[in-house]
């Protein structure tokens with residue numbers, strides 16, 4: 001694979017040819033000839049280069065519901081692109097084959113897709129938007145920024161499926177061109193983030209999500225993968241649910257998904273459905289209006305039911321969605337605000 005090298009954005013030059021990368025909250029200080037924690041950015045003679053511009057690991061046409069995004073252009077197809085690498089090292093990573101790589105020794109299977117080609121492919125495949133997903137999108141930040149700008153010029157919506165560890169500066173660069181911030185909040189304790197993701201200072205994730213919502217008016221949905229013994233205690237679940245309600249608003253969707261053993265977490269069992277039901281109740285008690293159980297096809301929470309009149313606004317089964325009762329962002333039957341971003345009005349509908 002050809003390594004796609006170009007000068008990075010958002011870095012500072014320091015003494016003795018050292019550099020500091022400000023794309024994610026690691027804010028790595030990188031010595032000459034060394035790489036950042038993500039192994040995607042390298043200091044060469046005092047300049048940081050990204051090694052993976054436009055290098056895709058995965059390409060698919062997905063229902064938007066698969067991200068999961070339930071209140072954002074329901075029923076549409078999204079052109080989904082994954083790159084390489086990650087700034088987290090999660091023991092239960094679902095996509096470790098593409099996340100745990102080193103661009104100095106790149107894997108086979110990479111494909112160069114320029115921003116122009118990505119937009120063209122999205123249109124050819126009848127997609128209404130484009131998502132950077134499967135691995136952490138800030139890993140190819142410059143590429144997603146160029147692509148998002150071009151996507152907006154072509155009337156496509158834009159989505160980040162992210163661990164949320166971008167810096168405020170990175171978010172602000174993306175802000176004018178990014179419509180949705182689908183963020184993981186993995187738990188609500190230092191211990192959890194240290195153990196699961198090897199991150200010490202995780203609270204910046206919450207601040208950046210708030211900023212995405214309030215400064216940039218992005219559509220935000222939160223996912224918590226509930227892992228037995230790690231983040232299934234009431235204290236953490238209540239902490240997440242209350243934070244969503246207080247900081248993002250009661251109409252923000254919270255996806256509570258079932259964990260399945262994988263990668264370095266094969267010793268844990270799948271999440272019992274009773275645990276997901278309990279988390280659901282915790283979300284309801286906290287005042288959240290839209291809580292969705294994930295990885296349980298056919299679960300009663302899959303569809304969106306209006307909290308005001310009790311009628312179904314969007315009917316779902318798995319990744320299939322049928323809009324049954326929406327009028328813009330509101331319930332068609334009673335007019336209650338349901339926080340939907342409908343097609344053709346991505347930034348201004350809520």
Ligand code: SF4
Pocket residue numbers: 021022023024025026027028035036037038039040041087138139
């Ligand atoms: S993007 Fe990579 S190099 Fe930059 S701060 Fe994050 S982990 Fe470090």
